[in-house]
Amino acid sequence: MILNIFTDIHNLLLGLMSAKAVHITELVLIGVAYLGIFAVLGLFLVWLERRVAGFFQLRLGPNRVGPSGLFQTIADALKLVSKELTGTVKADKQLYKIAPYFVITTALMAMALIPFSQEIQAFDINIGVFFLISVSSIGVLGIFLAGWSSNNKYSLIGGMRTGIQMISYELSVGMAVVTMVVLAGTLQISEIVELQKSGWFIFTGHIPAIIAFMIFMIAGTAESNRVPFDLVEAESELGAGFHTEYSGMRFAYYFLAEFVNMFIIASIAVVLFFGGWLSPFGITDAIPFAGLFWFTVKVIAVIFIFMWFRWTFPRFRIDQLLTLEWKYLLPINMVNIVLMALMVWLGLTF
């Protein structure tokens, strides 16, 4: 169905220009499409977070602009675009201006690997999972630079906290993913999903997979800087943390990137543990857009859990954060990888 649309566009373009030009045009089209997805997704997730927060907090959340306040975030984005970009006088100007783009670019690069359905995936390489993790660790540079270049002590503390937090929790995310890669035997995302046709990895890998999932959720929350790991922003301690000095669209980049990063983390969880775009009833191929539908449903379910965390838990202190990672998660993770390897070796997986 979708493939037909793609081939139709391809043929149409071929009728208009040379093969080489078509190739470039298509790349541009895909890029523009992803920018669109990025913006819409970010705005939708902001709206969702506000509604969920309202639901948890005995209030309504946005409900005036558009149906259920759906256009509220668009109005907010328009406001942010039209705002003046202020900054501190003594900021390190070059770094200060560049920093938001690190965050936004890496989030976009990671988006390219997200398999929205069997057909909709921009970039399916054989080291997919590895690429995702490496790209998402570049994003932290943006936050780090923002903290440093703002020339504000609150920003600096926030930036330093990011450094500590990311170095620690990258490990846990990576090792939880490696555990699942041991089970899958491949790094290519489409293959990982295909392999789950006989059963989602969280069931086939049972005990080690469940442990890996829990660790991934904890570390993933830390990766996307959300409560209970939001020390980077920690509004009651640091004002707004690393983006204290940012305004207008530069601030919006950080804001949107945070939500898109949450989406990426949730997507990885869905791909690795819950069978990606596969339907839980095994009728994916029959219905058009079913893959997209199931993928979205699963991702939103995982995102809802992240939001649930955010509106329930208090925040960690920096030393407790490190204790949790280095004394608990990392050793458990290492044992878990060995356990998973043994299970795969002995054929104890379903």
Added chain:
Amino acid sequence: MEEFLTDRLKTQEYFLNMGPQHPATHGVLMLLLKLDGEIIQNVELDLGYIHRSIEKMCERDTYKQIIHLTDRLDYLSSHMNNEAVCLLVEDALNIEVADRIKVIRTMMSELSRISSHVLWWGVMGMDIGALTTFMYGFREREMINDIFEETCGARLTMNYNVIGGVRYDLHENFAKRVKDFITHFRKKLPEYDKLLSNNIIFQKRLEGIGYISKEDAVAYGLNGPTARGSGVSCDVRKIHPYSAYDRVEFEEILFPEGDSYARYRVRIREMWESLSILEQLVDKIPEGEHRVKTKAVIKLPEGDFLQRVESARGDFGVYVKSDGQKFPYRLKFRSPGFANLTALNKMAKGLKIADLVAILSTIDIVVPDIDR
């Protein structure tokens, strides 16, 4: 090599201005922090950003007018502050107030105490990073504010006390509304524990943090729930019972641990005790006048007068030196928050910035009360 490293990697202490505009300082308080990385070396308090010279203003006001100014000190226990001034004048002039007035004042005080503690609980959660508690706290606070509004028309700065009684008689719905609130709050308080008190992250954030020993607490002049968290018995309602506190049974909550979590638990348990006081009184409001007639111009006899009440934050005192005129010669408010805040450096030294925020929250300051 080692020399090279220590030369290159030496850390530098720096100063951080926390406030006067900062979400954690609950108003316009400024803390000058001396930090080594995240570790606090020293906390210096810089007060005076909302000094309104209320004590000086009181010297040009009659005693009836002074009551209005006390609302603007600790706005969360405005009723208790009013009461202190009224009790002082009534004592000095030997005005005997009816039982009904005493019971009304006590009930309103306890309602204020609950509403203040509920707000504190919400803000406490916010400071630790759990944002939902604030809304939950306000749900209960709204109910109490509605009772206040129905009784005297105001929700925050109530001005309900007058010399010789209370301004208006109780609304006919009062007893029913208070009973509704008691049943509602009895169900909701365990929910507070489920959401915040029993959360492992929350407990780890508070346990053993901001320790102050019993001796130090006495030496710094701590009072109210902050001192009772260190095991210092200092409840004015017990030591010098006023209004109807001598006829109700309640427990003075004491926790000997002296850390932030003890101070947290003192306030949670105090809400239970306040509920029980309300429950004992709500069915036994005596009939009678709500206000005793007083002279139009009130003049205190010459001499010194002191009245203490237990406000939501601790021992609130009013001291008046009178020279027989209708204005006080000198008036001094003893605010509970000021003494509690002075111990901040002692509590927070050597801990992290996040701990400072938690400690500041367990001290439960209201800045207008400290800066008068």
